[in-house]
Amino acid sequence: MSISETTKKKESKKKEPKSKEPKNTQQKQAKAKTSKKNDDAALIGINVKKADDLADWYQQVITKGGMISFYDVSGCYILKPASYSIWEYIKEWFDAKIKSIGVENCYFPVFISEDNLTREKEHIEGFAAEVAWVTHGGQSKLEKRVAVRPTSETAMYSEFAREIRSHRDLPLKLNQWNNVVRWEFKHPMPFLRSREFLWQEGHTAHLTKEGAGKEVHQILDWYAGIYEELLAVPMVKGTKTNNEKFAGADYTTTVEGFIPATGRGIQGGTSHCLGQHFSKMFDIKVEDPDQKKEDGGEGKSKHLFVWQNSWGFTTRSIGVMVLTHGDDKGLVMPPRVAKIQAVIVPVGITAKLGEEGRAKLEEQVIAIAEVIKAANVRVHIDSREGYSPPWKFNDWEMKGVPLRIEVGPKDLEKHQVCTARRDTGEKGSIPITQLGTDVPTLLDTIQSDMFKRADAIYREHRKEITNWDDFVPALNSKNFCLIPHCEGDDCEDEIKKMSARTDTGDDVAEDARAPAMGAKSLCIPFDQPSGITLGETKCTNPNCKALAKSWVMFGRSY
């Protein structure tokens, strides 16, 4: 599983899910065939409130917002330009970061031989239930079926063994931006759980444990950076407990997000130190350079198995962003990942204005756009004819464009334009002469306000709890619970059982598991509250006799 979004699979239903989505896909496609031209209903806006039906709301927001189209293979979705462009911004940002520490991009085949995939027992056990198998090429049955990669450890580490011949070849740092397939039988959900998704998977080998560990944390900081700086989504950084870490890893670090509407957690990305587990299995070793020095290069050389990391970040992040910021009007895009950051809508075009007045307005609109563009803002003029300004306002709000700029004859007389923020709805005006500075500044403000609001909400929903009686009520009020905990595996399982609920609640995934879902440990946050005295403070689970080792964050999760 390694860099999977969910590190353990304990159940796998083998039937195709009867979810809402495939039905709608079919409906949509039927509709498209019969009367697509009259399908203007799609333009009317989001007709359900986020608080009333999160699942329906989510589906409407991502389809009407132009992010996703449904597709006739269940669990697969079309990433339209509005969402793919977010992925491009993420790629650009993260790719520069990893290249700065010497990571090189490469490409490994989409197919993995069964021999190679099953080489590591634990690994294949984690994936066996969801591997897509190619059995035929054209009309011919293949002699040996091949797996569509669910992740590339087994494909890559044989190559690592060939490439790493000496400590001079270390560190080896490879990354690929690719597609992976996990043929899950749970209910699919665009971005959050799809059978194919896009990601990057980094795989590195180091001479020392310390070298590997430093990188694991550096990568995790950048994963948090993608969320916090680009997507304006707050994260909690931490380490997975033994129960939740990747099987075979020394340790797993994670960024954990929060979906306020359901009070559930979502794993944002994981960076694993695999230790020497895989290197021993794949025989990736080098001569110990230090030992060689000590004995003057003579004597029998000692071999060291390399220390490996793997880390992955997926298109799931886009779904987390939508769920965090979207509102009853539709998407709300953080400026840094918005394809269109500011949209100019010409207003006040009345019959009275006349041809000449119209031409003049148009000219000024273009001039204003040029000024804004010169300030490195991605600006778009909505010059569509046949649509009223209010209709356009709604349309851009649905698509989440961060800033609307209205330009009309009256404003121009006052040498200003009117603005409306998508995140708060706040109206304002900017003098024409100030556009080049004020528009970028306002976009920065929107970006930082969006993060601050989401961060405040997340903080409010992280409760420090020391009395078990407060645990389940806090969970039921859509909170995470930080508790002094022994870090014991069994104790964690017990807490999960004790906190299972029977009400279904508003469950965005409509996951069959959800009604009975208990709280699992999300991470041991790096940022530890005070209040635990080691050797004194007890574990919060009343049935547990052990002492607390740390504050552990528990919550219901996706």
Place this chain on the structure above:
Amino acid sequence: MSISETTKKKESKKKEPKSKEPKNTQQKQAKAKTSKKNDDAALIGINVKKADDLADWYQQVITKGGMISFYDVSGCYILKPASYSIWEYIKEWFDAKIKSIGVENCYFPVFISEDNLTREKEHIEGFAAEVAWVTHGGQSKLEKRVAVRPTSETAMYSEFAREIRSHRDLPLKLNQWNNVVRWEFKHPMPFLRSREFLWQEGHTAHLTKEGAGKEVHQILDWYAGIYEELLAVPMVKGTKTNNEKFAGADYTTTVEGFIPATGRGIQGGTSHCLGQHFSKMFDIKVEDPDQKKEDGGEGKSKHLFVWQNSWGFTTRSIGVMVLTHGDDKGLVMPPRVAKIQAVIVPVGITAKLGEEGRAKLEEQVIAIAEVIKAANVRVHIDSREGYSPPWKFNDWEMKGVPLRIEVGPKDLEKHQVCTARRDTGEKGSIPITQLGTDVPTLLDTIQSDMFKRADAIYREHRKEITNWDDFVPALNSKNFCLIPHCEGDDCEDEIKKMSARTDTGDDVAEDARAPAMGAKSLCIPFDQPSGITLGETKCTNPNCKALAKSWVMFGRSY
């Protein structure tokens, strides 16, 4: 087939090829398992001459040059950083170009339902023999098998039908950078014929034939630009004959390259105007905006089917570059796509130099690298210990680094560095004070010289022939033949038969078809020689009674 590299498939052998490559793969892997640490033979250099055994040479150059590693699924290869980085430079360049004309990137699923794939009979006939089918997810047999995309027309055009509701939605211009799979049973060859390859596929819809046509040519110009400006590989632009165009397209434009070592042609990329063929099939239509104006918006509206294009460019281009420029020492990289453009090798480090002298040299080497880096040159210092300068020179030559810069105490006394060009082997020196200007200039010169040399060779091998008796001898001397031709399908087939050869020659692909391969029409070059008088000049095929319509370029090809 549309944007396939080879537009027609007339034969398909259903057995796994008994090629050299899988055997070597197994050998390599066996070797890797048993004695990988002693595999230093790989570092000795290329031990076969390009002119003596092109197939072996090619394999050595791409593996020892660090571009490709073999893999245990036949026909699939690992693109290592040295080759993937070339793809990144190509992407960056071309992506900016297409975005400048409003193309948007997106992502469609890797899987295509059988219903959708088979919707268009000609389309599926072109691909049926080489589609990889997923039949199982985990242990479960899928209710309906799904295809791994060989190309995305059928996946995308259903969506086009849903997205395009009005002429206002036109042009719609989508592109994706992705992986596609064609489970060919012919002998695989890294880059040139692999079962999985990376590419971009652009799919656009236009209101008018003219709008579509303009784009087709713009894209083709950029495909030629990738080859000529980045890869320093000359191309001939032209239109495919009726026989060779994509079935269903109005017309296919192409860039055609030339491999001097075999005298064979290679298709570099194709840009198709699909006309209204697919739009009629997928029902992609809009109301005619002009007609609406004429009758004042009343009366029954007339529908127009959109005009579509598709265009694709693949990682095959990297193989063409290697075959064009590589020499007996290994790769020769054009500077613009070289990950390392200049390598600095410290020289003259003798015992006499002493600790202090060494430290001083090291310091100066770093300072020199900084100056070169500041001039936007991708520079690398080879500070590996335990390797002699000549060994390093060979190593970088094998990897094709365009410029070697030697820095030693003697040079520094003279305030200069020594240089060696990879393409010509020419030695020189640059004053330290001139590094910031002379190094970039020298790289530009290398880039342009590489293109000029390759272009001169290609031109020499394009023979204008008007007498049939000269045709086959010219082909056998590794030339292309431009002949006045009637553009008739049957005549073309006849020329193919008449020019088939029985000697095997030096055939890089070791393609079983090659020994008997006749010349096919490569394209009708845009750049037409003079000498044809329409209505007078006869077709060059002596058995053909028709008149010539144009100069058509014929050649043996990959």
